[in-house]
Amino acid sequence: MSASTTKQVAPASHAASSSYRTLWRWHFYAGLFVMPFLVILAFTGTLYCFQPQIEPLLYKHRLVVEPQAVPRLTEDALLARARAVMPAGSLATTAAITQEPTRSAEFVFRLPDGEKQSVYLNPYTGEVLGTLSVDHRFMQVVRMLHRKLLLGKPGELLMELAACWTLVMIGTGLALWWPNEGTSLRNAIWPRLALSGRAFWKNLHAVMGIWLAVGALSFVLTGLPWSGSWGKQFKALATSANLGAPKGAWGGLSLRSTLPGGDARRVSTDAAHHPSNRDSMPGMIMDDLPLPTTPWAVGDLPVPNSRSDAADRRLTLGSVVARVRSLGVASGYEIVLPASATGVYTVSYFPADPKLERTIYIDQYRGAVLKDIRYGDYGAVSKAVSYGTSLHMGRFFGLANQVLCALISLGLAGMAVTGCVMWWKRRPARSLGAPARARAAPPMRCWKAGLVLLGIVFPLMGTSMLAIWLADRAVFGRTARRLAS
Template identity: 35%
Template sequence: MSTITVAGPAEEAATGVSLYRAIWRWHFFAGLLAIPFMLNLAITGSLYLFKDEINGTFFGYRYLVQPSGEALPAARITEIAASAVPGATAKSYKDPLSPERSAVVTVSSDAGATLVFVNPYDGKVLDTVGSTDEFNYVVKRIHSLAYFGDMANRLTEIAGGFAMVLVVTGIYLWWPRRQTGGVVSVRGTPSRRVFWRDLHAVTGAFAGVLIFFLAITGMPWSPYWGANANAWLTEHGLGYPVQLWDDVPKSRKVTEDILPKSGWIIEKAPVPLSDIAAAQSAKPIGLDKAVEIAERLGMAPGFDMTIPSDETGVYTASLYPDDLSDERTIHIDQYSGKPLLDIGFNQYPLLGKAIEWGINVHQGQEWGRFNQLLMLATCLTIVLSCVTAAVMWWKRRPAGCLGVPPLPPKRSVYYGLWVITAIFAIAFPMSGIAILAMIAFDQIVVRFVPPLKRVFA
């Protein structure tokens, strides 16, 4: 006859304590590793949210002009821009977003790519700046740490996954357990640790959804997850509609190779080829005609127009605006002027639309000023969470060690958590593998090396 063993109150309590301690320990380690990266993401992200305002305030001398008469043709503006940089060739032309904005031409020379800002009315060159030295580009590259190399960029991807872990584990730790404070209120004064604990917990709990949103919508730009997610979506018909390319000759270049900026969904979409047979008997239509065609097809102001670099190249008009309904890419045959491909946001599959919408909100572009302020508030909350975590840790840290939360009484509680971590590793491999390595280090190395065990006590 079999015997059924029912766990008593003491065993249930021990299990609850073990789970709490295990998750607290994970939360601590993830936070310890992620705080520097999250501070960088929050601060640089706050700056990037207001890139247009920064351009108008600090760099207005090159972005803003006084309208006066008819604007010069695009081809003339690119000629002026190319002559401003010795040995340069124009690669793309940015149509002014409004009558008060300058035209921006990207030119290429032995020195690399350069942005040339031109007054579209009188042809005056307002400024030249290396494309990799432009303020917002630098901020964006520091944001992802790509500015410091591939390894740093991958560490940011890992930190993005850690941010999601911190939100989920943080909400578990915050969840009310019969305490009278620290749920929606902050107890004590700044001199006491409980003040910083409550401020950290309450702030994180109420902003957790937004922090999680920022983390997961930032993943499309990550080097590993982003590239593989894009490829998987395309392979399964959830990315750009590949059928539109079936009857169009394709080059080896993809959209991101030729455009300064494009929608994430079509970054890896191949660029069509112009009719090479026409090159023997026809002349290129020229930039002015290509711009006219794009405008006639309804392309909204502010689009980028790439200029063909060889006989098979195409003119590509692309717009990645605040209003997603205007997001669009048109490839135009450089000889016939025929639109080879015309794809807009309304043609993306549902999941593709959702990802582009998430990216737009992430960048503060979807609902105007409200969106900017909402994302700014989230970034400031991240900064506050990082600061309060550091102060809280410092106040509880014993002398001579890190003050890591204690190991759980029941090690068996880790079995279920290992399964959860493995599932997370499948969804976000870089972050998941880092967490698995972190747990293995904690459970194997730290446990059996006395000096480390003292430090991590």
């Protein structure tokens, strides 16, 4: 090899080494931040995915009944029995409607102290089977761990930030894995079990990462629309651009209407004497209602008011159930009961198949359908999010979907374990063991442009990247200057 050729190869090799080290450094710090959250997301997500199988085992005596040949009691009779066992001042907020012969009837009440409690009854005999706290039941705790770490808004923002940094971890991991001249594609996608020590763990980590990359990316992209900060902004933007649920979703009546007898003062009187009416007050949106889950597309839509010019007699729950059945929805939905003179019966049908989703508002006095929002009314973004949500939750194609989600989730937890083992085996004593910073920063224009784009699309992540960049320059820049002097 000539001297001139050697001079050309050396700078290229140095640039490649610097780029690899920079990517490794980003991957290390992204993983260091993300992995603890990823383990929590993996195990809570797997548990929540199997909620339909787990809850009947945990609460068998409340949720499961023996099928009987006798007719089921009416919804009104069951609601009356549930009201009779609740403390004085409790307000019925939600009814779960199901025709499954082995499932109990469920009604949710808001107690005088503000706590929400479910009451379960045998639909054939009316026997009260027991109660459960809505907020403290096992699966609700798992769900709140998954979404907010049980820390409220700060935890929700932390989970959102972890999801965004997972994108960086995936991108840098793929770049580090990409086969080079000395690695065959087969060795890059299949574990080399003959290796030992840190080389084995590194290979296993890389191979698992490539197989899980698509699933991890799907989880992040389908979960972010439900996040507390970016998700809400994204939903508002999609709705305003008619890419979410269009404002003109089907509905024949105005959202504003008169009260029975035209007495507007009745609203404020009811609200003053029944603080729990905040579950169904005018001006609320779907996300404010006491529902376990609602279709993403309708979360920002205002809840209409009931209208009646003369009659002020509220329809019974049984009448509303019959009305909903006539609209083609027979089972597996929740009804939010009206809690004020202007409230409506809100029906939320959230099945596994997104194309069957329905949100129906029914006037509490005359039974008029104020709005009936279906999948066909959604915009392109909301349709995509609906399918993503169903897949993310393991609902779309049954048990196989649940198993696939569990394998991806637990695989990501395995990535965290292999990453920790690799770090432990290479870390120097009394040191974090982070990859050394490249002496000369490589250009890497595409990567920098990608990070800037991610920071713009996800402002919370952009803010954290800017903070890390400033801290890196302050700490390591000062060290470099000291060494130079």
